[in-house]
Structure formats: structure tokens, C-alpha cells
Amino acid sequence: MAINKKDEFTKKENELSDFANAISHPARVAILKEIAKQEQCICGEIVQVLPLAQSTVSQHLKELLKAQLITGTVDGVKSCYCINWKTFEKFEKTFNEFFTKTNLNNPLLSGGNDKCC
Amino acid sequence: MAINKKDEFTKKENELSDFANAISHPARVAILKEIAKQEQCICGEIVQVLPLAQSTVSQHLKELLKAQLITGTVDGVKSCYCINWKTFEKFEKTFNEFFTKTNLNNPLLSGGNDKCC
DNA sequence: CATATCTATCGTATATTTACGATATATATT
DNA sequence: AATATATATCGTAAATATACGATAGATATG
Numbered sequence: 001m002a003i004n005k006k007d008e009f010t011k012k013e014n015e016l017s018d019f020a021n022a023i024s025h026p027a028r029v030a031i032l033k034e035i036a037k038q039e040q041c042i043c044g045e046i047v048q049v050l051p052l053a054q055s056t057v058s059q060h061l062k063e064l065l066k067a068q069l070i071t072g073t074v075d076g077v078k079s080c081y082c083i084n085w086k087t088f089e090k091f092e093k094t095f096n097e098f099f100t101k102t103n104l105n106n107p108l109l110s111g112g113n114d115k116c117c
Numbered sequence: 118m119a120i121n122k123k124d125e126f127t128k129k130e131n132e133l134s135d136f137a138n139a140i141s142h143p144a145r146v147a148i149l150k151e152i153a154k155q156e157q158c159i160c161g162e163i164v165q166v167l168p169l170a171q172s173t174v175s176q177h178l179k180e181l182l183k184a185q186l187i188t189g190t191v192d193g194v195k196s197c198y199c200i201n202w203k204t205f206e207k208f209e210k211t212f213n214e215f216f217t218k219t220n221l222n223n224p225l226l227s228g229g230n231d232k233c234c
Numbered sequence: 235c236a237t238a239t240c241t242a243t244c245g246t247a248t249a250t251t252t253a254c255g256a257t258a259t260a261t262a263t264t
Numbered sequence: 265a266a267t268a269t270a271t272a273t274c275g276t277a278a279a280t281a282t283a284c285g286a287t288a289g290a291t292a293t294g
Contacts, residue, residue: 002253002278008168009143013150021141025282026126026134029215033130036222040234043241051125056283058242063281073234077240077291082233085225092216098146099209105153108202115156116199117190119248119283142252160271173253175272180251194261194270 016098019091022067027052027060035070036083043079133215136208139184144169144177152187153200160196 006014023029027050034049035041043061047054061081064070068087073080107114123131140146144167151166152158160178164171178198181187185204190197224231 002276004279005168005253006143009147013143013146017141017143017146020137020139022137024134024138024141026123026130027282029130029134030126032219036219039222039232044239047241051122052282053284054241055243055285059282062242071233074241074290075234079241080234082231083219083222085223085231088219088223089225092220095212095216099212102149102153102200102205103209105156105200106202106205108206114199114202116188117157117192117197119246121249122283144252161269164271169252170254171271172255172273176252179272191260191271196271 012094016094018067019094022064022069025060025063027057028064031057031060031064032069032083035081040080040082042075043081046081129211133211135184136211139181139186142177144174145181148174148177148181149186149200152198157197157199159192160198163198 009017023032030050031046034046038045043058046061047057050057052060061070061072065072068084069091070081071084073082103109126134140149147167148163151163155162160175163178164174167174169177178187178189182189185201186208187198188201190199220226
């Protein structure tokens with residue numbers, strides 16, 4: 001972007017959008033699913049499952065690491081990745097709060113009528 | 118991106134990442150919050166509240182429209198925006214499914230031990 | 235020690251996103 | 265009819281994201 005204005009928004013708004021950003025690409029959703037399924041994944045296993053080059057997968061893993069949604073440990077020549085459940089739960093909580101708060105004004109739930117123009 | 122590979126992922130993976138993408142910028146989170154709070158918002162009200170130029174806000178609104186998270190109607194010279202609750206609930210469901218399914222392997226919840234490498 | 239394997243990183247190309255000012259268009263208001 | 269107001273869109277610049285091949289470094293294997 002021309003100039004980054006993200007500082008001008010609240011911490012909560014940034015936290016939610018940062019989390020959303022972490023899974024805003026199908027490859028990263030697929031990676032998370034695969035790691036969760038296997039409980040732990042060697043990098044190479046993920047590369048085999050995804051329709052992307054090894055270097056691209058590595059880049060997406062880096063994104064997920066940056067968001068702290070996964071952890072990575074080196075095991076000899078291989079790299080092992082796991083879900084960071086602590087962050088995952090915080091992630092879930094952040095989304096739930098967003099949904100809950102927003103739904104306070106949802107007429108479909110409260111039985112009120114939609115005042116939409 | 119060089120070549121778009123999103124077609125190579127599943128429909129669900131794309132649906133989740135598309136929704137995530139819709140709120141992957143704090144401005145769009147703030148816009149949704151403001152519209153939900155007011156139940157309906159004139160464009161100009163949103164512009165006043167956000168630290169962004171009018172044209173930039175208009176762009177973000179267009180993104181939210183594209184994701185069908187909001188609806189927009191013209192009211193004379195003004196434009197009125199509302200939450201599209203139908204989509205919002207689908208959105209919530211999609212996220213909940215993601216969290217629920219992923220949590221099936223969460224040792225912090227199932228009481229199992231973390232097999233992470 | 236030479237060689238193979240795995241993966242992170244670098245370099246690079248292209249696409250997309252973010253941001254703004256300027257402008258066009260449509261509707262009000264005088 | 266002239267003017268003011270609101271907003272979408274255009275043009276543009278800069279930043280980021282996405283993708284790949286090539287490569288470097290680390291570890292394993294022969």
C-alpha cells in the first residue's frame with residue numbers, strides 16, 4: 001500500500017484482521033488442516049500434498065509461523081511442524097468475540113425487524 | 118501472484134480463505150462494526166469515523182460488497198449500507214466448522230498428550 | 235570424504251492490495 | 265438554471281503477496 005494506516009485502528013481490529021490474514025489463502029488453510037490431521041508434519045509431507053512448489057510452501061509456512069499458528073522444529077535434515085494450540089484457541093476466542101458482539105445487532109437472531117435501508 | 122493456483126484447492130478451503138480475506142484488513146473490520154452498531158450507515162458516516170480518505174473507504178466497501186457481507190442501497194445522493202446477515206451467519210458457520218474440525222485433534226481439549234515433535 | 239537429501243532463503247516476475255487525489259455523475263438546494 | 269453535496273470510479277504510486285527456480289547450508293548415507 002502507499003502508506004500503512006494500520007496503526008490508526010484499534011488493537012482488537014488489528015488482532016482480528018491479522019488472524020484472518022493468516023488464513024486468507026487456501027494453501028494456508030490446507031496446511032493447517034494437514035498438520036492438524038497428522039498432529040505433526042514433516043515439511044516434505046506438506047509439499048507432497050499441496051499443488052505448490054517447495055519454496056512456495058516454505059513461504060506459506062513462514063507466514064503461519066509469523067502468526068504463531070504453528071511451531072517448527074528441526075529434526076536432522078527435516079523440519080517438523082505442529083499446530084500451536086495456545087494461539088489457535090486465542091484465535092478462536094477472538095473470532096467468537098467478533099461474531100458474538102456483531103450478532104448483538106442481528107435482527108435474525110434477536111427476533112427484531114431488520115431496519116436496513 | 119505469478120499464477121493463480123486457488124482453483125487447485127477445495128471449495129471449502131477457498132470459501133474459508135475468501136471469508137477470512139474479507140476481514141483481513143482492520144478498516145474492513147471497523148466498517149462492519151460501525152454498520153452493525155448503527156444497524157445502517159450512510160457512507161459519509163463511515164468516512165468520518167475511519168482514518169482514511171473517502172475513495173479508500175469506498176474501495177473497502179466494494180470489497181465487503183463483493184464478499185456479500187454488506188448490502189448497499191442508494192438513497193438520493195447518499196448511499197446506505199447494511200450488514201447482510203444471511204451471509205454473516207454462513208460466514209460464522211464456516212468458521213465454526215473450521216474450528217470444530219481442527220479442534221478434534223487439539224490435545225488441550227481432548228485431554229490427550231501433545232505429540233508434537 | 236563424496237554424495238544425496240531436505241529445506242530455508244535469495245532473486246525475480248507478476249498480480250493484487252492499499253492509498254490518495256481528481257473527476258464524473260447523480261441528486262439536492264437555492 | 266446554477267450551485268452544492270455525496271459518492272463511485274479512474275488514474276496512479278507504492279507496498280505486499282504469490283509463485284517459481286536456483287542455490288546454499290545442514291545433515292544423513294554410502
